Amino acid sequence: MTFATAKLCDTYSAKAHLQIAEPIFKLFGAALAFSGQITTLKVFEDNALVRTALSTKVNHRILVIDGGGSHRCALIDEELAQLALENGWQGIVVYGCIRDSAIINAMTIGIRALHAHPLKSPNKGLGNLDTVVTFAGVQFKNDYFLYADSDGIIVSETELS
Numbered sequence: 001m002t003f004a005t006a007k008l009c010d011t012y013s014a015k016a017h018l019q020i021a022e023p024i025f026k027l028f029g030a031a032l033a034f035s036g037q038i039t040t041l042k043v044f045e046d047n048a049l050v051r052t053a054l055s056t057k058v059n060h061r062i063l064v065i066d067g068g069g070s071h072r073c074a075l076i077d078e079e080l081a082q083l084a085l086e087n088g089w090q091g092i093v094v095y096g097c098i099r100d101s102a103i104i105n106a107m108t109i110g111i112r113a114l115h116a117h118p119l120k121s122p123n124k125g126l127g128n129l130d131t132v133v134t135f136a137g138v139q140f141k142n143d144y145f146l147y148a149d150s151d152g153i154i155v156s157e158t159e160l161s
Contacts (some may be wrong), residue, residue, distance in 0.1 A: 003035060005093070008160050018161070021136040021153035025112035028101055028125045029081070033149035034091035034110035036060040037039050042122035043127035044068040047075045047120075053129060054092075056081045062148075063089055064140045066133035067096025069114065073121040076111065085109050091148060095135040112148060 008028060012018055039061050041053050045068070055061055063084070067075045076092060084092060091110035097117035098104065110147035130142045138155050140146075145156045 003033065003147055003149070003150045003160070004145050005149050005154050007056055007146055008154060012160055015081055016156055016158065019138040019155040021138045021155070023152055023154065024114065024136055027150065028098060028104050028113060028116075029091070029107055029109045029113040030105060031091065031108050031110035035145065035147040036062045036090040036154070038062055038064050038140055038142060038144045038146050039063050039129075040066070040131055040133050040140050041127060041129050042066040042131055042133050043075065045070050045073050045081070045121050046124045046126050047080070048123040048125040049129060050075055050080060051083070051128040054080055054089060056087060056088060060090055061088070062146045064133060064146065065096065066091065066135055067094055069135065070096050071115060071117060073097065073119045074117045075121055076104075076113065077120060078103045081111065087105060091102045093146065093148070093153065106141065109147060110139045112153060
């Protein structure tokens with residue numbers, strides 16, 4: 001599906017309930033545009049459940065990670081980005097940091113994150129999968145639809161065409 005978030009906003013903002021994320025994210029990965037149904041994850045400075053989620057085979061899904069906005073460690077690295085690609089994930093949105101950004105930028109996945117950070121996170125296995133998460137002015141819910149491109153991120157309860 002080819003789309004532009006600006007065009008989706010023009011077409012649907014008066015007809016559908018769209019949420020538009022505040023422009024706080026940096027673009028990572030070679031896929032500048034990506035879309036799919038949301039799977040949510042809430043963690044804090046712990047990426048063990050990120051690995052668990054990305055190990056799941058999916059079709060046209062986006063992992064949305066509420067990492068508490070932490071700038072103290074990375075929740076996604078080269079290995080996890082590759083795992084996401086191998087299992088069918090279209091993209092990842094991280095309210096936190098990633099690392100291995102130069103390598104990830106050559107991968108055909110779309111990632112939005114606050115920043116890059118060289119320190120990996122610990123693996124304690126704490127967090128919640130499939131829970132409502134809120135950041136960047138958006139309430140992300142499981143199975144809602146997310147559209148991201150170089151103009152921004154929009155979320156809709158229903159699929160937009």
